Amino acid sequence: MVYECEGCHKHWYYDVKKCIFCQGDVKEVESSKSTVRGFTRIEIPSPGHTRVPYCDLLLEDEYGNFEIRKSFSDHELGELIEAEPKESKKVAKSRTVGIVGTGIMGSGIAQICAQTGYHVIMIDRHEDIARKALTRIDKALSKTLKEELKQEILGRIKITANLYESEHADLMIEALTEDMELKKEVFRELDNECNVDTIFASNTSSLSLTELSQALKDPGRLVGLHFFNPVPRMKLVEIIRSKHTSDAAVEYAKEVAFELDKTPVFTGDAPGFIVNRLLLVFLNEAMDKHADGTSTAEDIDKAVTLGLNHPMGPLALSDLIGLDVCKAILDVLYEGYKDPKYKPCKTLCEMVEKGNLGRKTGEGFYKY
Amino acid sequence: MYVTGIGRTKFGVLTETMPELIYQAMYNAINDSPIAIEEIGAVYVSNFLGGPSEKQLHLNSVVSSLLPELRLPIIRVETACASGSSALFQAIIALSRFENILIVGVEKMSNATTEESSQNLGMAGDRTADQMQGLIFPAHYALVAQQHMQEYGTTHEDLELVSFKNHCNSRLNPLAHFSHKDVSREMIKNAAVIASPLNLFDCSPMSDGAAAVVISKNKKSDRDVTITGSALATDHISLSHRKEHTSLEAAKVASREAYELAGITPGDLDIVEAHDCFTINELVAMEDLGICKPGESKDWVREERTAIKGDMPINTDGGLKADGHPIGATGLAQVFEVATQLRGEAGKRQVDGAEIGLTHNIGGVGGTAVIHILERRS
Numbered sequence: 001m002v003y004e005c006e007g008c009h010k011h012w013y014y015d016v017k018k019c020i021f022c023q024g025d026v027k028e029v030e031s032s033k034s035t036v037r038g039f040t041r042i043e044i045p046s047p048g049h050t051r052v053p054y055c056d057l058l059l060e061d062e063y064g065n066f067e068i069r070k071s072f073s074d075h076e077l078g079e080l081i082e083a084e085p086k087e088s089k090k091v092a093k094s095r096t097v098g099i100v101g102t103g104i105m106g107s108g109i110a111q112i113c114a115q116t117g118y119h120v121i122m123i124d125r126h127e128d129i130a131r132k133a134l135t136r137i138d139k140a141l142s143k144t145l146k147e148e149l150k151q152e153i154l155g156r157i158k159i160t161a162n163l164y165e166s167e168h169a170d171l172m173i174e175a176l177t178e179d180m181e182l183k184k185e186v187f188r189e190l191d192n193e194c195n196v197d198t199i200f201a202s203n204t205s206s207l208s209l210t211e212l213s214q215a216l217k218d219p220g221r222l223v224g225l226h227f228f229n230p231v232p233r234m235k236l237v238e239i240i241r242s243k244h245t246s247d248a249a250v251e252y253a254k255e256v257a258f259e260l261d262k263t264p265v266f267t268g269d270a271p272g273f274i275v276n277r278l279l280l281v282f283l284n285e286a287m288d289k290h291a292d293g294t295s296t297a298e299d300i301d302k303a304v305t306l307g308l309n310h311p312m313g314p315l316a317l318s319d320l321i322g323l324d325v326c327k328a329i330l331d332v333l334y335e336g337y338k339d340p341k342y343k344p345c346k347t348l349c350e351m352v353e354k355g356n357l358g359r360k361t362g363e364g365f366y367k368y
Numbered sequence: 369m370y371v372t373g374i375g376r377t378k379f380g381v382l383t384e385t386m387p388e389l390i391y392q393a394m395y396n397a398i399n400d401s402p403i404a405i406e407e408i409g410a411v412y413v414s415n416f417l418g419g420p421s422e423k424q425l426h427l428n429s430v431v432s433s434l435l436p437e438l439r440l441p442i443i444r445v446e447t448a449c450a451s452g453s454s455a456l457f458q459a460i461i462a463l464s465r466f467e468n469i470l471i472v473g474v475e476k477m478s479n480a481t482t483e484e485s486s487q488n489l490g491m492a493g494d495r496t497a498d499q500m501q502g503l504i505f506p507a508h509y510a511l512v513a514q515q516h517m518q519e520y521g522t523t524h525e526d527l528e529l530v531s532f533k534n535h536c537n538s539r540l541n542p543l544a545h546f547s548h549k550d551v552s553r554e555m556i557k558n559a560a561v562i563a564s565p566l567n568l569f570d571c572s573p574m575s576d577g578a579a580a581v582v583i584s585k586n587k588k589s590d591r592d593v594t595i596t597g598s599a600l601a602t603d604h605i606s607l608s609h610r611k612e613h614t615s616l617e618a619a620k621v622a623s624r625e626a627y628e629l630a631g632i633t634p635g636d637l638d639i640v641e642a643h644d645c646f647t648i649n650e651l652v653a654m655e656d657l658g659i660c661k662p663g664e665s666k667d668w669v670r671e672e673r674t675a676i677k678g679d680m681p682i683n684t685d686g687g688l689k690a691d692g693h694p695i696g697a698t699g700l701a702q703v704f705e706v707a708t709q710l711r712g713e714a715g716k717r718q719v720d721g722a723e724i725g726l727t728h729n730i731g732g733v734g735g736t737a738v739i740h741i742l743e744r745r746s
Contacts (some may be wrong), residue, residue, distance in 0.1 A: 012436060013433060014385075014433070016388070018395055020391070020394060020395050020434075021404075021405055023399075145383065146384075147383070
């Protein structure tokens with residue numbers, strides 16, 4: 001980006017704001033197109049640039065200012081290319097995304113959508129809960145962004161308690177608690193309020209998407225879009241196709257995932273999808289191993305972090321997720337597949353019964 | 369030789385990038401000075417960890433980018449935590465060739481994790497003698513504190529008094545890292561131990577920030593401050609390579625030379641900016657500078673003689689402890705404070721009638737020591 005002094009017309013490549021030569025204001029020079037004046041194809045990888053080959057282009061804009069830009073496609077000398085959108089305006093298309101449910105997942109999704117440049121409508125039955133979620137996003141953004149940019153991003157988020165304010169949303173993402181009836185009720189209402197071409201998505205991690213889609217007049221409009229906690233940091237999104245999901249809805253979800261800088265994986269509508277099916281069997285096994293009394297919780301977690309290179313051990317992770325949540329997902333898996341390997345182990349059932357649910361109650365496999 | 373302009377940014381956890389911080393400090397110093405940027409003949413830029421922390425070296429050319437079309441001679445200076453004063457020391461020598469020189473110091477620390485920063489800061493110690501033994505920086509000074517306590521009966525409570533005084537002073541300095549923070553004696557006493565006997569409140573914070581100073585061969589205005597002493601001395605990098613562990617020999621050597629150049633004695637000083645990267649070092653500084661005899665610094669602190677209202681005010685801006693310690697900028701921030709005091713522009717923290725001030729800037733655990741003496745006599 002180029003900045004120019006309004007007084008003496010000197011140029012900077014940093015946002016210096018005031019001119020050290022004449023005290024004039026220094027403003028950004030916005031260019032709309034650039035011409036390729038030079039390029040090099042890089043064949044060897046380096047940290048941060050492991051995917052090779054790639055090109056570095058020397059671009060000249062309409063004012064004669066140059067910049068270097070990385071590209072994975074080849075370009076020709078003299079070729080005209082569009083200006084790189086500003087960090088805050090990086091968006092392929094302007095989209096409006098409604099998010100129902102403003103818990104940890106809902107607010108995480110809202111944050112990355114707003115950062116990507118989407119207009120976001122956060123909906124919660126209680127507006128003050130939505131307001132709290134907005135404060136959470138504000139805090140998260142404050143850690144890394146300048147005030148100005150943060151305000152611009154927050155300015156794209158609207159909070160409301162009314163589902164009908166989502167009528168013009170291009171995409172509605174439901175991120176409520178795992179309650180089939182509640183979710184169905186919300187989708188029935190959204191079906192009435194939203195445009196006919198709105199795509200519906202659910203962030204459910206365990207419920208049947210096919211059953212959920214029955215709440216819609218056209219079940220083909222619902223796709224699973226399963227994010228992971230913490231949403232801004234976790235790269236993965238599971239895109240789930242129910243028995244009825246249309247190709248258009250899957251394609252739309254894929255486009256959004258890429259724009260949000262996530263990597264999508266695709267799966268059908270079977271309990272646990274990919275991640276939770278594998279994870280919960282693993283967590284269940286770790287709890288069972290702990291129950292046989294031959295290893296401490298610390299040692300099991302240490303074995304997994306150091307031996308398998310996981311960032312966190314299974315028992316600490318179970319405590320973080322919540323043991324009641326772990327059990328609920330295992331119940332869904334067991335019911336869905338009818339295979340005893342998914343049956344919640346005895347320790348887990350006992351701990352849930354006792355009310356030792358992990359971090360949130362102060363005690364699980366560890367004390368907090 | 370004169371300080372003809374001073375400028376700095378706020379210190380703390382800031383969102384500005386390293387180039388933006390450098391620019392802000394330079395802009396403020398030029399704005400404060402009667403000298404225009406075009407009259408500057410050379411620039412010295414001081415920084416410690418731009419390489420490991422920010423992946424940015426070749427800072428002299430970054431500064432050139434910030435001063436378009438001037439193509440000045442610019443050189444980066446690095447002597448760990450004494451980088452700022454070392455750059456000033458070099459610039460003063462270069463006044464034989466240039467009429468006006470700009471010195472700017474910068475550090476951006478908040479982008480690295482605490483563990484990365486611990487490792488990076490460790491680079492100021494010897495690779496094999498210190499780093500390989502896990503002697504992180506608080507531990508270097510913890511050993512000095514432990515030795516000082518054993519030799520002179522200094523207590524942790526004395527260190528708490530230093531920390532408390534500096535935090536109180538920073539409340540009067542709107543640009544300080546902890547200008548907003550109320551700190552009590554209990555908080556200081558009960559803080560978590562970092563490296564015994566030092567706890568969190570014995571340690572300076574990881575700050576972002578920049579500071580800049582303009583110096584000139586000839587006097588430019590009535591606000592100018594005269595540089596009467598400038599000296600730099602060095603020593604073995606590791607404490608373990610030395611026989612003496614309760615004082616820093618380099619600081620004694622450099623201060624003796626600076627006093628001689630200025631033609632003053634420690635008793636003439638009105639204010640001192642001491643390098644309290646860890647509280648113990650403020651006590652050691654008082655003894656090394658000859659302000660008091662070895663082992664007596666604890667008595668001065670107990671009698672509150674180093675408070676703003678005392679007879680020997682030290683670290684009126686909050687010191688490294690509470691003004692902050694953006695390493696490459698620290699030595700120049702000390703000059704900023706002394707010049708501000710001598711000009712009588714220090715507002716609520718003004719020391720009445722201050723005419724002679726000293727800056728004491730240390731690299732590592734005394735491997736480098738730089739002393740400057742500034743005067744403005746009425």
